Amino acid sequence: MVMVGVVFLNAPRLLDWANSPPHLQFNKYVLTGYRPISPLGECVRSLFYLHNELGNIYTHGIPLLCFLFLLPLVIPWSQLSEPWLAVAHYLACVSPQLGSVLYHLFMNHEGGVAIYRTLLTLDMCGVCLVNTLGALPIIYCTLLCQPLLRTLALFSYAVLSSYAMYCALSAGSNVRRLRAFSWQACFRGALLLLRWLRLGAGSPGALRRYVLMEGLAAAGGFINIVRVPERWLPGAFDYCCNSHQIMHVLMVASILQLHWGVLEDLSWITGPRCPGPGASL
Template sequence: MALYQEPRLLDFTKTPPHLQFNKYVLTGYRPVSTAGECLRSLFYIHNELGNIYTHGIPFLLFLVLLPCSIPWMEVDSTWICVAHYLACLCPTIGSVLYHLFMNHIGGQHVYNTLLSLDMVGVCLVNTLGALPIIYITLLCYPTVRQTALLAYILVSAYGIYCATTAHTNFLRLRAFVWQALFRFSLFLFRVYGTGVGSPESLRLFVIMDTLAALGGLVNVIQIPERFSPGLFDNWGNSHQIMHVMVVCSIIYLHWGTMEDLAWIRGFQCPAE
């Protein structure tokens, strides 16, 4: 027996205009709700439930399990561990808040604020997640390393601005291009230059970025629901697929960073 009466779900044409961002998802929209009603939507099926749980469950697992696998006391620069831990958490918590409260009674203003928070979380996983990569790749070049860290932070700030002011999924995806190119240049420096780092971590980082890019592309193209509108309203639509790929990307980021942190303990830069 239900503890409360579930609300009547809406179809695409009855939902507020700011929530009509995927015309191939036809049903299962929650009505405009208070904060308490949004929270209660965790316990009945609607078309955002999969989006909430595909990032909510990983957030809780990352929150509890990741600290156990990070070598906090074995790394000279503890900030690397802190940055990595926050990087793994940021995109999932921002996403959960966005999808849970997107139909809040506050309307489009609240929606836009939550979307910006979600985008900032995505930018932060790129920013904070890449800082250990930059630090270790340029380990033997302290001056260049400091400049590169500052440059990446500035590039990331520009990405945050672009992502939070964009009006389409394509423009939001494009906002992350400069960060991706910066990381790719670091990967090339490891392969063809004198950058350092674990040989195994480079493969993991490439998989990480590939998964993230494919997830973003799936979300922009809106497949598979584009080919069968209505069939994937609640489960298996493009946004949920992207969420799963983003979580897998974060896992590869973690594995790659752990490889680098293990490698750095036994490495010394060659004498000039």
């Protein structure tokens, strides 16, 4: 408690939007609470005093620790004939949280724009990985009884994801970044439609999880783009409940839905689900 108190007492003077570094002026409705340009140690120390990025750090930092240590305990590793599905799922859940924490914690590093762009790239790589690796178990289980189509779908999604990653990393705005993932979302939507029409395989209960996953992710992306609620009351949500923090919470909820859906699918495929080689539902 003494150490925490000292850290709070020695917190640096925070900046307003106009005096913050230009590369950090990406939300004009957040008016105060910006950290000054700092060395590595000061960036880490910012975990222990209030500023406008603290909520962004903790809303992904706490889930990151939970996912890192708890997910391996609930995945049925010993029952899986295809362990790579579980590995892909684990990386999909962990990657966006890790990239986000690094980005928000060190974005005010004294390395300036160069470091910021590197961190932003890492953050976007995490988003790309959850969109790419997160869908692989869904594709595999949906087309479980159609091996040739399953292989083609996995390959096609990998190629599509590579293009989406290129577009996301080269995008100059949040709108373009969100648009980069739209084709992946359409691909996943087609898989969910196959399940709903009973033309695809998979656990019956997982479909609802995946629909919620897509809805929560889309809502989070939209809120982050339109900058609400801070757009309505600039300065009132500088430290808490602004659009980016809401997006973080919705993204964590989306990943949880993905996790619960994949767990149902992984348990579902442990039994004999197809009549024979090449059989379809």
